[in-house]
Amino acid sequence: MEQVLKEMLSPSNQYKVQIIKRKDGLFTTEVYMWQEDCGYEYWSPIKKGLSLIETEEGAVTLAIDHLREYSGEIITL
16 A cells, blocks of 8 residues: 655645655655635646656655746745
């Protein structure tokens, strides 16, 4: 079963990325954008090609890059 290890939010809280550990021991990331539509508020997944990452540190680096790319914001840790 997949396990969400970490969730990171952009400074505006409009985007988030999850770092997920897969059953096979590899890592991947999923990016979401906050949506408000017809009175509903929810995290909408942003479709992106699947990346398999060997280390958690590599997944964190990729997650930060995704947040920068999609939000256009400066991400600092």
